[in-house]
Amino acid sequence: xxxxxxxxxxxxxxxxxxxxxxxxxxxxxxxxxxxxxxxxxxxxxxxxxxxxxxxxxxxxxxxxxxxxxxxxxxxxxxxxxxxxxxxxxxxxxxxxxxxxxxxxxxxxxxxxxxxxxxxxxxxxxxxxxxxxxxxxxxxxxxxxxxxxxxxxxxxxxxxxxxxxxxxxxxxxxxxxxxxxxxxxxxxxxxxxxxxxxxxxxxxxxxxxxxxxxxxxxxxxxxxxxxxxxxxxxxxxxxxxxxxxxxxxxxxxxxxxxxxxxxxxxxxxxxxxxxxxxxxxxxxxxxxxxxxxxxxxxxxxxxxxxxxxxxxxxxxxxxxxxxxxxxxxxxxxxxxxxxxxxxxxxxxxxxxxxxxxxxxxxxxxxxxxxxxxxxxxxxxxxxxxxxxxxxxxxxxxxxxxxxxxxxxxxxxxxxxxxxxxxxxxxxxxxxxxxxxxxxxxxxxxxxxxxxxxxxxxxxxxxxxxxxxxxxxxxxxxxxxxxxxxxxxxxxxxxx
Ligand SMILES: *[C@@H]1O[C@H](CO)[C@@H](O)[C@H](O)[C@H]1NC(C)=O
Ligand SMILES: *[C@@H]1O[C@H](CO)[C@@H](O)[C@H](O)[C@H]1NC(C)=O
Ligand SMILES: *[C@@H]1O[C@H](CO)[C@@H](O)[C@H](O)[C@H]1NC(C)=O
Ligand SMILES: *[C@@H]1O[C@H](CO)[C@@H](O)[C@H](O)[C@H]1NC(C)=O
Ligand SMILES: *[C@@H]1O[C@H](CO)[C@@H](O)[C@H](O)[C@H]1NC(C)=O
Ligand SMILES: *[C@@H]1O[C@H](CO)[C@@H](O)[C@H](O)[C@H]1NC(C)=O
Ligand SMILES: *[C@@H]1O[C@H](CO)[C@@H](O)[C@H](O)[C@H]1NC(C)=O
Ligand SMILES: *[C@@H]1O[C@H](CO)[C@@H](O)[C@H](O)[C@H]1NC(C)=O
Ligand SMILES: *[C@@H]1O[C@H](CO)[C@@H](O)[C@H](O)[C@H]1NC(C)=O
Numbered sequence: 001x002x003x004x005x006x007x008x009x010x011x012x013x014x015x016x017x018x019x020x021x022x023x024x025x026x027x028x029x030x031x032x033x034x035x036x037x038x039x040x041x042x043x044x045x046x047x048x049x050x051x052x053x054x055x056x057x058x059x060x061x062x063x064x065x066x067x068x069x070x071x072x073x074x075x076x077x078x079x080x081x082x083x084x085x086x087x088x089x090x091x092x093x094x095x096x097x098x099x100x101x102x103x104x105x106x107x108x109x110x111x112x113x114x115x116x117x118x119x120x121x122x123x124x125x126x127x128x129x130x131x132x133x134x135x136x137x138x139x140x141x142x143x144x145x146x147x148x149x150x151x152x153x154x155x156x157x158x159x160x161x162x163x164x165x166x167x168x169x170x171x172x173x174x175x176x177x178x179x180x181x182x183x184x185x186x187x188x189x190x191x192x193x194x195x196x197x198x199x200x201x202x203x204x205x206x207x208x209x210x211x212x213x214x215x216x217x218x219x220x221x222x223x224x225x226x227x228x229x230x231x232x233x234x235x236x237x238x239x240x241x242x243x244x245x246x247x248x249x250x251x252x253x254x255x256x257x258x259x260x261x262x263x264x265x266x267x268x269x270x271x272x273x274x275x276x277x278x279x280x281x282x283x284x285x286x287x288x289x290x291x292x293x294x295x296x297x298x299x300x301x302x303x304x305x306x307x308x309x310x311x312x313x314x315x316x317x318x319x320x321x322x323x324x325x326x327x328x329x330x331x332x333x334x335x336x337x338x339x340x341x342x343x344x345x346x347x348x349x350x351x352x353x354x355x356x357x358x359x360x361x362x363x364x365x366x367x368x369x370x371x372x373x374x375x376x377x378x379x380x381x382x383x384x385x386x387x388x389x390x391x392x393x394x395x396x397x398x399x400x401x402x403x404x405x406x407x408x409x410x411x412x413x414x415x416x417x418x419x420x421x422x423x424x425x426x427x428x429x430x431x432x433x434x435x436x437x438x439x440x441x442x443x444x445x446x447x448x449x450x451x452x453x454x455x456x457x458x459x460x461x462x463x464x465x466x467x468x469x470x471x472x473x474x475x476x477x478x479x480x481x482x483x484x485x486x487x488x489x490x491x492x493x494x
Contacts, residue, residue: 031056033073033200041072041131047104051075055124055200059180061192069181071193072131073124074100076107080117086203086230088119088480089194091126093212093236093463095361098130099123111469115477119207124197126190126217127181128361134354135185135361136177141170142351152312152398157372160401167359168405174360175407177353186364186412187213187240191220198228205230205423207480211463212236212437216365218426219417222449226422231480235429236463239441241416241448244368248400254438255319261433261460262322266332273329273336282339283318287311295338297347306348314338317346323435325461363403367410370400417448426452427485429464429472436462453485457492470494 033053038046046052054070078084092099100123106112107121115121125132145166154160175182194217198206205228210218215234222229239247266272266279274282289295291311300307309317321331334345349355403410419426426449430442439456446454457464457472464472471492479485 031200035075038074041074041100046074047107049077050103050107051077055193055197057193057196059184061189067180069133071124071127071197072100073122073197074103074131075123076103076116076121078116078118078120079113083117084120085118085481086120086207087122087201088115088207088209089122089124089197091124091194091208091210091214091217093210093214093238094129094358095126095213095365096129096357097213098125100125100131106466109467111467111473111477115480118481122197122201124194126185126187126361127193128178128185128357133178133181135174135182135357136353137170137174137351137356138177139351139353139355141173142356145170146306146312146348146351147310150401152316152401154375154401160372160375163401164404167402168407171359171363171402171405172407178360182360183408183411185361187216187220188412190217191224194221195225195228206232208232209465209476209480210234211465213238213361216240219419219445219449220412222419222422222426223417226419229422229424229426231424231483232422232426233429233465233476233479234426234445235465235476236434236437237428237430237442237445238437239444240365240414241444243414244366244400244403245370245374247366250438250440251436254433255435257438258433258435258460259322262328262331265328266335271329272332274332279332279335283335286335286338287314290314290343295341295343297343298341299344300347302350304349306350309343309346309348313348314343314346317348319435321345323462325459326467359399359402359406362399363406364408364411365414366399366403367413368400368403370404375400417445419449422449422451424483425485427476427479428452428454429457429476430454431457431459431461431464433460434462435460453488453490455486455490455492457494459493 033055035051035053038050038052041052053073055073056068056070058064058066059069060066090099092102103121103123108116127133128135150163150166151159154163194206206221207230208218208221210233215236215238218232218234219240222232263280263283266274267277269275290309294308294310296308297305318331321327321334337344338346428442428446430437430439432439442454446452455472455475464470465476471494475486475490475492
């Protein structure tokens with residue numbers, strides 16, 4: 001089992017205590033939130049029963065006298081006032097996924113409905129994301145990049161260097177377009193914004209559900225405000241205590257296990273479009289072909305979609321698609337259709353100004369100083385965990401090149417968690433074969449947070465709450481309502 005390698009790397013990590021990070025900064029502003037219809041929110045309209053408010057916060061918490069900015073909060077009021085416990089804050093991952101945008105699609109869905117009787121559901125998009133000052137890129141720069149200026153899978157030192165330079169230029173362009181908010185995108189600032197929201201709500205401790213990158217904001221919150229927690233679930237556990245290169249290597253191993261499970265399922269499950277065939281080989285051949293010559297997308301609308309797909313597009317779309325097990329049938333269909341020449345399933349949407357905010361946030365929370373000498377080792381390891389041309393693509397391997405020449409220094413660098421004496425036990429949740437946040441991350445973070453409990457789901461996929469209905473979702477719901485986590489060591493199967 002390769003977890004031994006990962007754990008020895010993390011055990012050696014030295015805790016770096018940055019005084020600015022360790023000191024809680026007061027967020028008390030005594031403001032009253034004025035809830036109104038969500039008519040003025042970007043990308044509206046929201047359903048009539050949604051409520052929106054503006055929350056005033058300092059641009060820089062380190063300097064409370066700095067300019068004030070107004071964050072938009074989006075809320076679905078609890079459906080049963082008599083049963084209402086408080087506010088449940090939902091933080092999606094990405095980084096860069098907007099919870100505010102996703103709220104309408106989960107409102108009233110089966111499973112979620114019960115939790116909605118007890119809680120107002122609140123989206124606080126972090127700065128740089130969704131309804132809160134989304135960071136801004138040049139679509140032209142991104143388009144030219146995706147077609148040759150950078151490679152997610154560089155093969156030579158020249159390609160590797162060009163990729164680093166390209167992302168440095170993208171970062172500088174984004175800084176110029178976005179303005180001072182660009183300096184405040186880290187999970188540490190996001191945690192302070194959450195506390196400002198909690199204080200303004202005028203309720204008790206926070207009820208927090210963080211998914212993937214959202215768990216980093218939760219962890220920073222728990223570190224700064226350990227006594228202000230009623231319940232907190234961290235689902236799909238990102239390990240911010242290890243360096244980016246180690247993170248990326250671990251992610252590639254998790255990805256390899258999970259992809260093997262997918263290809264096995266795709267070849268042997270009669271509901272799969274690849275049933276009875278060698279799914280991994282079909283994928284390999286497809287990627288090799290697209291690497292050679294991009295494959296044209298049939299009947300394409302070039303206003304919305306790139307006209308052809310490259311091998312990198314296929315690796316990336318596969319990655320985004322198969323992270324969730326409920327998507328496996330669709331991904332098998334994309335591969336089967338692509339093998340027949342219809343690559344629509346893997347076609348890449350064209351870029352807009354705000355379609356790529358992940359690097360701006362990722363590079364505020366992680367530094368990458370990997371040298372080219374270290375890079376091929378990681379590549380070889382990735383290759384050994386995946387079939388031929390597929391190369392175990394992961395999100396983090398791309399970020400390892402995004403952040404190297406980022407225009408601003410990392411604000412909230414990786415460090416061991418300093419969470420202690422929380423007012424409630426934190427519940428960590430992870431699938432055993434999670435391709436994005438391997439199980440070892442959850443084990444490592446559980447050891448770093450005294451009193452926390454790890455719930456294991458023996459299954460595939462990233463995150464265990466959606467789609468609701470499984471045992472893991474039930475256990476989380478019960479914890480949010482009662483405040484009591486499941487017993488340590490609990491394993492669920494759905
Ligand atoms: C908030 O109100 C309290 C009590 O009235 C007061 O002591 C405190 O200074 C106020 N804080 C701010 C930031 O206005
Ligand atoms: C705001 O919402 C309420 C209740 O849903 C509705 O009656 C009212 O017409 C809405 N106002 C506007 C300006 O949309
Ligand atoms: C960003 O702005 C600075 C200062 O105005 C300028 O020198 C630089 O060329 C700009 N960078 C990009 C990538 O547009
Ligand atoms: C086949 O896959 C479907 C969809 O993922 C799943 O519901 C079903 O349980 C699988 N069947 C077997 C025999 O594993
Ligand atoms: C692929 O699309 C690009 C535009 O994004 C175009 O320049 C190129 O010629 C196309 N290549 C093939 C082989 O169709
Ligand atoms: C292509 O997509 C754009 C944007 O959604 C739309 O306005 C346009 O009508 C579409 N063109 C065709 C030919 O469907
Ligand atoms: C091509 O693939 C897409 C995505 O899987 C699918 O929706 C579409 O129906 C396919 N087109 C044809 C002509 O089969
Ligand atoms: C990268 O940064 C980490 C943390 O500061 C440090 O331990 C490591 O030695 C650095 N690596 C290189 C190659 O500079
Ligand atoms: C946690 O509580 C213990 C016991 O009261 C105390 O010794 C310790 O200093 C506290 N740790 C922190 C980080 O506050």
